[in-house]
Each structure stands twice: as structure tokens, then as C-alpha cells.
Amino acid sequence: MSVCADCQAADSSPALRNARVTIRDVARLAGVSLGTASNVLNNPTVVAAPTRLRVLDAIARTGFVRSTAAHQLRVGRSLTVGVLLLDLANPFFAEMVKGAEAVLRDKGYVLMVCSSDESPDQERRYLRALEEHRVDGLLTTPVERDLKDLAALAARGIPTVLLDRDAGGLGLCSVTVDDVRGGELAASHLIALGHTVVAFVNGPLSIRQCADRRQGARQAFRHASLRPERAMVEITVPALSVEQGEKVVERLLASIPRPTAVMCANDLLALGVLRGLTAAGIAVPGEVALVGYDDVAFAAMLSPALSSVRQPKYELGASAAMLFLEEVSGEEHEHRSVRFEPELVVRASSGGDKTTAISLPT
Amino acid sequence: MSVCADCQAADSSPALRNARVTIRDVARLAGVSLGTASNVLNNPTVVAAPTRLRVLDAIARTGFVRSTAAHQLRVGRSLTVGVLLLDLANPFFAEMVKGAEAVLRDKGYVLMVCSSDESPDQERRYLRALEEHRVDGLLTTPVERDLKDLAALAARGIPTVLLDRDAGGLGLCSVTVDDVRGGELAASHLIALGHTVVAFVNGPLSIRQCADRRQGARQAFRHASLRPERAMVEITVPALSVEQGEKVVERLLASIPRPTAVMCANDLLALGVLRGLTAAGIAVPGEVALVGYDDVAFAAMLSPALSSVRQPKYELGASAAMLFLEEVSGEEHEHRSVRFEPELVVRASSGGDKTTAISLPT
DNA sequence: GTGAAAGCGCTAACAA
DNA sequence: TTGTTAGCGCTTTCAC
Numbered sequence: 230m231s232v233c234a235d236c237q238a239a240d241s242s243p244a245l246r247n248a249r250v251t252i253r254d255v256a257r258l259a260g261v262s263l264g265t266a267s268n269v270l271n272n273p274t275v276v277a278a279p280t281r282l283r284v285l286d287a288i289a290r291t292g293f294v295r296s297t298a299a300h301q302l303r304v305g306r307s308l309t310v311g312v313l314l315l316d317l318a319n320p321f322f323a324e325m326v327k328g329a330e331a332v333l334r335d336k337g338y339v340l341m342v343c344s345s346d347e348s349p350d351q352e353r354r355y356l357r358a359l360e361e362h363r364v365d366g367l368l369t370t371p372v373e374r375d376l377k378d379l380a381a382l383a384a385r386g387i388p389t390v391l392l393d394r395d396a397g398g399l400g401l402c403s404v405t406v407d408d409v410r411g412g413e414l415a416a417s418h419l420i421a422l423g424h425t426v427v428a429f430v431n432g433p434l435s436i437r438q439c440a441d442r443r444q445g446a447r448q449a450f451r452h453a454s455l456r457p458e459r460a461m462v463e464i465t466v467p468a469l470s471v472e473q474g475e476k477v478v479e480r481l482l483a484s485i486p487r488p489t490a491v492m493c494a495n496d497l498l499a500l501g502v503l504r505g506l507t508a509a510g511i512a513v514p515g516e517v518a519l520v521g522y523d524d525v526a527f528a529a530m531l532s533p534a535l536s537s538v539r540q541p542k543y544e545l546g547a548s549a550a551m552l553f554l555e556e557v558s559g560e561e562h563e564h565r566s567v568r569f570e571p572e573l574v575v576r577a578s579s580g581g582d583k584t585t586a587i588s589l590p591t
Numbered sequence: 592m593s594v595c596a597d598c599q600a601a602d603s604s605p606a607l608r609n610a611r612v613t614i615r616d617v618a619r620l621a622g623v624s625l626g627t628a629s630n631v632l633n634n635p636t637v638v639a640a641p642t643r644l645r646v647l648d649a650i651a652r653t654g655f656v657r658s659t660a661a662h663q664l665r666v667g668r669s670l671t672v673g674v675l676l677l678d679l680a681n682p683f684f685a686e687m688v689k690g691a692e693a694v695l696r697d698k699g700y701v702l703m704v705c706s707s708d709e710s711p712d713q714e715r716r717y718l719r720a721l722e723e724h725r726v727d728g729l730l731t732t733p734v735e736r737d738l739k740d741l742a743a744l745a746a747r748g749i750p751t752v753l754l755d756r757d758a759g760g761l762g763l764c765s766v767t768v769d770d771v772r773g774g775e776l777a778a779s780h781l782i783a784l785g786h787t788v789v790a791f792v793n794g795p796l797s798i799r800q801c802a803d804r805r806q807g808a809r810q811a812f813r814h815a816s817l818r819p820e821r822a823m824v825e826i827t828v829p830a831l832s833v834e835q836g837e838k839v840v841e842r843l844l845a846s847i848p849r850p851t852a853v854m855c856a857n858d859l860l861a862l863g864v865l866r867g868l869t870a871a872g873i874a875v876p877g878e879v880a881l882v883g884y885d886d887v888a889f890a891a892m893l894s895p896a897l898s899s900v901r902q903p904k905y906e907l908g909a910s911a912a913m914l915f916l917e918e919v920s921g922e923e924h925e926h927r928s929v930r931f932e933p934e935l936v937v938r939a940s941s942g943g944d945k946t947t948a949i950s951l952p953t
Numbered sequence: 954g955t956g957a958a959a960g961c962g963c964t965a966a967c968a969a
Numbered sequence: 970t971t972g973t974t975a976g977c978g979c980t981t982t983c984a985c
Contacts, residue, residue, distance in 0.1 A: 260974040297723045298660040299962035302977040323685045339720050358701050361659045466692040501894055530862055532894025624956040661978035664961040
């Protein structure tokens with residue numbers, strides 16, 4: 230009812246179609262020029278109080294809502310920030326987005342969130358779409374190792390911050406967690422517990438995080454005077470998902486010598502592996518020790534509680550957003566790389582929660 | 592390097608600032624008029640093959656990327672869809688967004704994702720921002736029970752689909768899961784297991800889902816000839832989060848008579864409660880049975896595995912997106928309400944996984 | 954088959 | 970202090 234009144238009011242002057250009320254309508258109703266109405270919005274101090282009130286009143290009465298598109302066309306800012314990540318359904322990324330959102334919403338930005346689902350094609354399409362939308366900035370975890378698309382984008386004037394990914398010499402800001410160190414933490418932990426055959430369920434090495442964690446793990450083996458080629462059973466899966474983790478268990482159990490410990494590239498995989506092992510009647514950590522990566526919210530509550538490598542998810546997103554803000558703030562900006570340290574959280578699944586803290590190689 | 596070549600090419604005509612290459616630049620380079628260049632994009636068949644190729648070539652050489660904003664100003668479509676939900680970090684919503692994204696991305700839409708964090712204020716601000724951006728549609732789980740803001744938005748020409756929320760007579764599409772039924776399923780299950788004092792850890796009743804689940808639970812008690820006022824210990828928390836769940840345990844244990852079972856308004860709360868109970872040394876389901884709601888990915892793997900009420904999250908999002916598409920497809924559209932049925936998933940935490948299936952009142 | 958021109962809604966520079 | 974005007978980049982008639 231009151232709704233109808235509203236829309237009739239808005240529609241009164243234009244044709245039958247529910248045409249949008251423009252600033253021109255506002256001006257007309259307030260009996261001022263278009264420019265003055267605009268000034269009320271963008272430069273309120275410059276217009277006399279009585280006029281301003283008339284305009285404000287007209288805005289309220291017409292239900293005027295300024296068009297960002299038109300604004301953008303003049304001013305050059307879209308008030309949007311693109312967020313392009315691997316998988317929104319992964320709590321790790323979701324949490325990160327929330328961090329970014331929290332710092333950006335107060336500055337008037339809205340996020341365009343896109344999941345590439347680890348498909349380079351999808352990523353390319355979204356990158357294109359975001360550029361068409363002229364996002365004021367981009368926070369992204371690229372699928373592809375090759376960052377030239379992103380560098381080009383940045384060169385074309387879209388400030389880009391890499392999320393959980395190194396800039397690799399290109400002039401980009403980035404926020405990362407030391408994944409080599411994280412991989413090392415996980416592997417060292419298992420090694421210190423006496424495991425000499427450790428499976429590493431990893432995603433595609435084209436994903437930097439996966440490659441880095443692997444490198445860290447190898448490092449750990451070498452530090453322990455173990456040959457990674459023998460001690461580390463590498464199993465690569467196409468996606469970092471629960472399903473893939475569950476599916477991989479078969480291969481895991483078939484491999485000879487059979488691993489007594491498993492580390493996974495993320496907690497979703499670990500969850501899948503855990504589910505698979507449980508289904509197969511394998512005791513965790515009794516027969517197989519398990520370590521995940523990310524320490525997502527549920528890791529602590531799994532059965533058994535999942536040992537994992539914690540990453541400061543929310544802070545990662547927030548820092549990325551702040552780097553973006555810094556870059557667009559106007560003052561000259563040096564591309565920076567913010568690096569967070571991961572942290573091993575030992576719980577039951579690795580069987581290491583009862584042992585004393587072990588000193589790890591640095 | 593090739594990057595630099597590109598941007599120099601683009602920058603050659605305009606000033607020193609990295610000005611965007613426009614369709615006018617493309618036209619100039621191709622030696623055609625602006626209109627023809629535009630036709631190549633929007634009406635390719637109408638332009639002669641050789642000309643078209645020249646233009647296409649110019650587009651490639653300049654790295655032209657069309658501006659959605661300008662496009663929108665003419666055509667009236669922003670190619671964006673707003674998604675405004677309670678909390679992106681809640682896997683339930685994240686999964687739903689992915690469902691929506693999957694159907695919308697192929698149609699060229701990008702999602703503007705916003706978390707209201709259950710704050711009416713935040714919600715209002717985002718609603719405003721999304722309207723300024725002229726989203727072509729809105730998929731939303733409102734915080735407020737009062738939908739008049741949304742109805743007004745829809746009346747102003749933004750097709751709105753309610754996510755997991757009834758339209759309540761207003762002319763809006765909606766996708767819902769029968770929450771009354773879900774609450775009934777959870778409560779009936781616990782009642783059937785012999786519990787006569789059941790705590791219901793619920794969120795604010797201003798959230799429809801919370802109110803509905805409560806109603807369903809009360810219904811279940813009455814069906815079992817129990818008085819809800821006595822058998823059901825209601826505890827309301829301000830947010831549906833793990834933290835709140837954990838915090839609530841104290842009150843839970845202090846209440847007299849002490850509940851032997853707990854049902855929660857979502858799995859995050861249940862996870863918190865489980866964590867709290869475990870910390871307090873209370874056996875689940877031995878001393879207290881527990882049922883969650885949503886059946887998020889990790890529910891099955893908790894310790895003990897969490898009984899929960901499953902909702903088709905992904906499908907919910909996908910259907911909402913499809914309703915939106917239907918609405919904008921042009922053919923006259925009747926607002927529809929798609930309703931999904933929830934499903935009780937019995938696992939260890941309720942202590943009901945060993946009993947035979949129980950017939951529940953319908 | 955192609956070009957010229959109007960205009961989407963807004964801001965900002967300039968005039969009055 | 971207010972009004973006028975020229976675009977921002979694009980699509981889309983309408984002539985040619």
C-alpha cells in the first residue's frame with residue numbers, strides 16, 4: 230500500500246514504465262537547477278541552507294537513489310572491489326573475504342566476489358568481467374602461476390593485491406602466509422613423531438601454495454636426513470575438496486610401503502581423508518597420523534581433532550584490503566608484501582598432542 | 592615487457608595519465624566511425640566482414656575493454672546481482688552463494704556479495720549501496736522480519752528473491768526450506784529418544800528461520816503430549832556463531848531441571864555447544880544429546896558426528912538465481928515460492944544412530 | 954554498410 | 970549562491 234504510493238509518486242512524471250527517478254527529477258521538484266541538486270550531494274557546504282533543505286526534501290519525497298554507474302562515468306571510480314578466489318565454499322576463503330569486507334564496507338566499497346573454482350578459464354572470464362566493471366581494485370588468489378594477466382591488469386590501472394600468493398617480482402602488493410614454512414611445520418611434526426613414510430596429499434603444483442608446502446615438506450625431510458623421494462609419498466589430486474580427499478584413501482592404502490602418516494594440503498582434503506580412513510576402519514592416529522592445513526573452524530572439533538597449520542585468514546583479507554586502500558589513497562605507494570607466519574596446531578589426529586613440544590628446525 | 596608495449600600503445604593518444612582506451616580509440620585506429628565499432632560488438636552481422644575484421648584487430652591491438660558502466664547507462668542493465676546474506680563465513684550461506692553463482696555466471700552476471708552480519712543497520716546500508724549500483728536483481732536473506740524495504744525495492748524495479756525466507760504475502764519470489772518441519776524433525780527425534788527436558792539454543796526470534804524452527808519444535812512437543820513450556824528450555828543467543836554456542840553451555844548446565852538434550856538453531860551453535868560440553872567434561876551423547884541444523888560439511892565429522900537437519904544449500908542458491916532469471920526473462924512472470932523439504936540426518940551426537948528409524952508425526 | 958548525433962544520469966568547471 | 974554546459978563511454982536510431 231504505502232509501497233504503491235511511493236512508486237506512484239516516483240512514476241508521476243515519467244511514462245508508464247517504472248522509470249528511475251533521476252537527479253533532474255529531484256531538481257525539478259525542488260525548483261532548483263540540476264547542478265545545485267548535485268551540489269547538495271557532493272558539495273553540501275556550498276549551497277544555502279534553505280535550498281539544501283528543499284533539495285533534501287525532494288530527494289526524500291522522490292526516493293531518489295544516485296546511480297553509481299553515472300557517477301562512475303564522470304568520476305572514474307566504481308566503488309567496487311573485485312575478489313576473485315579459488316572457492317568461496319572453502320571456509321578459508323570465505324573467512325578471508327569477510328576480513329576484506331569489514332575494512333572495505335566502511336569506505337563505501339561493495340565486493341564483487343567470484344570463485345574461479347581453480348579453473349584458469351573461469352578465472353580469465355571473471356577477470357575480464359571485473360575489468361569491464363572497472364573495479365577500483367582486485368584482491369585475488371590466482372589459479373595460474375603465470376601472473377602476467379594480473380600484472381597487465383595492474384598496469385592498466387587496476388590496483389591488484391595478491392591474496393595468499395607471492396608477487397614474484399611483479400609490481401604488485403601481496404599478502405601471504407609463509408607456505409614453505411607451513412609445509413615444513415607439518416612434515417617436521419610427523420617426522421619428529423617417528424614417521425618415516427609420510428603421504429602428502431597435495432593439489433596441483435600449479436597452485437603456488439601447493440608447490441610451496443611441498444617444498445617446505447621436502448626441506449623438513451632433508452633436515453631430518455631423510456630422502457624425500459623415499460620418505461614422502463606424493464599424491465596429487467585435481468581439487469582441494471572433501472570429495473577428493475575421500476577418494477584418495479584407496480590409493481593411499483594401496484601404496485607400498487604404506488604410509489603411517491598423511492599430511493594434506495588443506496583441511497578439506499584432510500577431512501575427506503579422515504572420513505575415508507574411518508570408513509575403511511583405519512584408526513586415526515593409531516594406524517595413520519593425519520595433519521591438515523588451514524585450521525579452519527571445524528578442524529578442532531573433528532573426530533579425532535585435526536592437527537593443522539593455522540593461517541590468519543581474516544587478517545589476510547583485512548590486510549589485503551588495507552593494502553588496496555593504501556594504494557588508492559593517493560600518496561605515492563610502494564608495492565608491499567605483507568607476510569604472516571603460520572602456526573602448527575597440534576591436536577589428536579597426528580597423535581602428537583600427548584608428547585612434549587618438539588623443537589623444530591627453523 | 593609486452594605489457595609495457597600494450598600500455599604505451601593504449602596511452603599514445605591520451606595524456607600522460609593511463610587513460611582507458613575507449614571504443615572511440617578503437618574506431619579511430621580501425622578507421623571507422625564510432626557507431627560501426629559499436630556495431631561490431633553488439634550487432635556483428637550488420638557490418639561487412641572486412642570492416643569487422645579491422646575493428647576486431649583494433650580491439651585486440653588496443654586491449655579495449657568495454658565499460659559496463661557506460662553500457663549500463665544506455666541499456667539499463669548492470670549485469671550484476673546483489674547477494675545480501677547474514678554471514679558469508681557461515682558455510683551454509685557460502686554454499687548457497689556458490690549455487691547462485693554457478694547459474695548466474697554463465698549469463699554474464701557478477702555477484703555483489705554482502706554480509707549483513709545480522710545487523711539491520713548494516714543491511715540497510717548495503718541495500719542502499721546495491722540499489723545505487725542498480726543491481727539487476729537481489730537475492731537476500733533479510734535480517735528484519737519486516738520486508739517493506741525489500742518490497743519497496745522490488746516495486747522500484749529490482750527483482751528480489753528471498754533466500755531461505757518466506758515472502759509473507761508480498762509480491763516476491765522466494766526459496767525456502769520448511770523450517771517449521773525442520774524444527775519438528777529435530778525435536779521429535781529427541782523426544783522419541785526419550786528426552787523430556789530439551790534445551791533449544793536459538794537465535795533471535797526476529798529471524799524467521801529461528802521463529803519457525805521454534806514453532807516446529809513446540810509442535811513436536813505437543814504432538815508428544817508434552818507441554819513445551821515445561822519440556823523445552825529456550826535459550827536465546829544474539830548470534831548464530833560458534834562463540835555464542837560455546838558461551839551458552841554455562842547457562843545450559845545451570846538450568847534446572849538440567850536438559851538431557853540440546854537442539855540448536857544451526858550447526859555453528861551446535862559446534863560451539865559441543866565444544867563447550869566437551870570442555871566441561873560432559874559426555875555427548877551419553878549425558879547430553881545434541882542435534883544441530885543445516886548439516887554443513889563438517890557436521891558428519893565432528894566428535895561425535897553431529898545429528899543435524901539437512902538443507903539443500905547449493906540448490907537453494909541455484910533456484911533463487913533461476914527464479915531471478917525467470918523474472919527478468921521478459922515473459923510475464925508470476926512470483927513463485929519454491930519450497931524444499933529438510934531432512935533429518937541422524938548421527939552419533941543425538942545417540943539415535945543405533946536405534947531403528949522412528950516414525951515421526953507428519 | 955557506414956556515419957552522425959542524441960542521450961543514458963551524473964559531476965565539475967565556469968558564468969552569471 | 971545558483972544555473973548552464975560539456976562531457977564521461979557507450980548504444981541506437983536515423984540518414985546517407
